[in-house]
Amino acid sequence: MRDGGRLATITADLPDAERDIAMRAVQVVPDGARLAGLVQLLAQGVLTVAVADSFPLERAAAALTQARHGAHGSATVLRPSDSQHAASRR
Secondary structure (H helix, E strand, C coil): CCCCCEEEECCCCCCCHHHCCEEEECCCCCCHHHHHHHHHHHHHCCCCCCEEEEEEHHHHHHHHHHHHHCCCCCEEEEECCHHHHHHHCC
């Protein structure tokens, strides 16, 4: 993020004040219909998401660390564990 830019975030990780970045907090609310629409756009290739890394759910703390300090502009993905994923397919 460039100095003097704007940032919308769901975290409390604020940039240094001397960078003069305008902050806006974003509140996330569940919206299954909207999520389904986004998934459809992803499947059609209309939207793309760059994924930096993928972690099993058991490593959520490591995923959060990656998201905070990893490649900016890329997603960090949490996935169900192999046993949870297999059970959900039954």
